[in-house]
Amino acid sequence: MSGLSVDAVKAGETRESVLVDDLKRTRIVQYAGASGDFNPLHTDERFAVEAAGYPGVFAHGMLTMGMTGRVLTDWVGTEALLRYGVRFKAQVWPGDTLTATATVESVEDTPAGPVAHFTLRTVNQHGAEVVTGTATARLEP
Incomplete structure (x- = not known):
């Protein structure tokens, strides 16, 4: 162009x-791999809910x-x-x-x-x- x-x-x-x-969660996890940002708020459902108080990963x-x-x-x-x-x-x-x-x-x-x-x-x-x-x-x- x-x-x-x-x-x-x-x-x-x-x-x-x-x-x-x-x-899809798969796309979020793929982005974590591509970016190197493995913050558990984005990849670990249990952490996001139990430790951080969110409804789930985001x-x-x-x-x-x-x-x-x-x-x-x-x-x-x-x-x-x-x-x-x-x-x-x-x-x-x-x-x-x-x-x-x-x-x-x-x-x-x-x-x-x-x-x-x-x-x-x-x-x-x-x-x-x-x-x-x-x-x-x-x-x-």
């Missing part, structure tokens, strides 16, 4: 993507952040992404379905070329926000 043209992006435009339907925040980023990279490409940050709003549990929305807040001409500023929002199947964020991507002139 050579990049998204500045003429192809307008303020107010949105893209929505279902990131995962029925998140997804790593960075797994949710990574999945959320897909709505943006599927739109603008990975090479165009200049900045991406999120705020974790709620835990993501096995069984959750996550849907992300990226919205173009503005398009700006900068000395380095045009950029688009985005807001991001990921919700679970109940409509509760689990992640919010912002991003900036380079556009082709």
Whole structure:
């Protein structure tokens, strides 16, 4: 992908993507292995319930952040992404379905070329926000 043209992006435009339907514990454990984050809150049901007082294990925040980023990279490409940050709003549990929305807040001409500023929002199947964020991507002139 050579990049998204500045003429192809307008303020107010949105893209929505279902990131995962029925998140499996297997995927959470796979992420633990890939990331090296073996915190028992994410991998050990007994620890999460008995020692920490949670209803069960839950997804790593960075797994949710990574999945959320897909709505943006599927739109603008990975090479165009200049900045991406999120705020974790709620835990993501096995069984959750996550849907992300990226919205173009503005398009700006900068000395380095045009950029688009985005807001991001990921919700679970109940409509509760689990992640919010912002991003900036380079556009082709």
